[in-house]
Amino acid sequence: MDSFDSIPEQALAWHQAGQGAALATVVETWGSAPRRVGSQLAVSGTGEMAGSVSGGCVEGAVVVEALEALEAGDGAPRMLEFGVSDGDAFAVGLACGGRIRVLVQPVGTAFPEDLLRDLVAARAARAPVAVVSDAKGQVTKLARAGFETRFRLDRSGVEEDGRFVAIHNPPLRLVVVGAVHIAQTLVPMARATGFDPVVIDPRDSFASPARFPETRLLSDWPDEAVAQIGLDARTALVLLTHDPKLDDPALEAALAAECFYIGALGSTRTHAKRLERMGAKGFDAAALARIHGPVGLDIGAANPAEIAVSILAQMVQVLRQGA
Known part of the structure; x- marks a missing residue:
């Protein structure tokens, strides 16, 4: 189908x-x-x-x-x-x-x-x-x-x-938290691959139609936005803001749902702190292992577009081959 x-x-x-x-x-x-x-x-x-x-x-x-x-x-x-x-x-x-x-x-x-x-x-x-x-x-x-x-x-x-x-199967969805440069490349590539993308960012200057044409944009706080969208086993969630105030609420929702892919931007040190925060929220080791961080396949990406390629490749890999 x-x-x-x-x-x-x-x-x-x-x-x-x-x-x-x-x-x-x-x-x-x-x-x-x-x-x-x-x-x-x-x-x-x-x-x-x-x-x-x-x-x-x-x-x-x-x-x-x-x-x-x-x-x-x-x-x-x-x-x-x-x-x-x-x-x-x-x-x-x-x-x-x-x-x-x-x-x-x-x-x-x-x-x-x-x-x-x-x-x-x-x-x-x-x-x-x-x-x-x-x-x-x-x-x-x-x-x-x-x-x-x-x-x-x-x-x-x-x-x-x-x-x-x-x-x-339901249509694949990509939920991106953070309307940053990486997202500007990731969203159209994901759409071409068969994903229905949604971009969440309460900062209106970031999540604008001029930067993301023909894309569903939500300016709500991430926890409210993902509750509105609904997260399921055909959804990939990618966190790109670097800001725990924005990323963490959506991450908690994803860990409590059945998202097939969860990816979070940040260095190894940033990711370690993220895992500590989620552990303090009560998520166990199996749940934390679902988070791909630093996000994307290790292809030596050096700019936002290459990082987007690495993220999309990892999403497809997890979808087709498992975590």
Whole structure:
């Protein structure tokens, strides 16, 4: 699933409006495909589309199959397989040909309406959820646990027993405390990587739209701001102010939450003092070990932009490989 799509929501809306709808999901593809496994295309009974399963080369055929599945009346899922020639692959930007398998599931039957409603509700609540289909392509359940590696890697796929697991993770978020020079580089890079950034700084001259265009800015004190945003397992928190009055309240909130990444700017000595303060607040060694400080991978960064690169790299490393 792509983090910022609304494809299940659109399919549900079409179905509830009486138009009919089907969800088509990539279950297997070539290595250099423009759309990853788990990518989806919603098709209405009138032929409207939302999303994509291949970047354009098989969408037409998938829509035809989806409409036929809806008109057939049996509501059965369909597994489609397309061979892609080198010529076709180059036409959509691939280095070579291959094949793609797409599962088409009519809403209301192969994808029961109640399960689709539950999926949409989970997505709205920023709750990670897996849609599990049996080997025949019938959605059987939604799962919140049991696929921890898939959740961490954002990796949909086929299990050894033939079940297909489609991972729906909430969008990644980056919460930055301190609208400093490092943040000015980190925020656009993180956005390009798939993070939804928020910058917190009560100093209006720092957190200005001119310095952070098209970015959500909060001028509240950090503890109030993070309470407003909410911190969860898809959130990275980066502290950049060097000022305990600003950093520490947000840090306490993050340590009490499930943020997948917590990073704090400062020297080794500064970080040691930070750990002392947090220890005095009652956080144990395991909690303190979650704080990456000094922040970022050790790449010899020498300026704010390079520090931002090191921070983003460490965020991705922790997200994909664990702490």
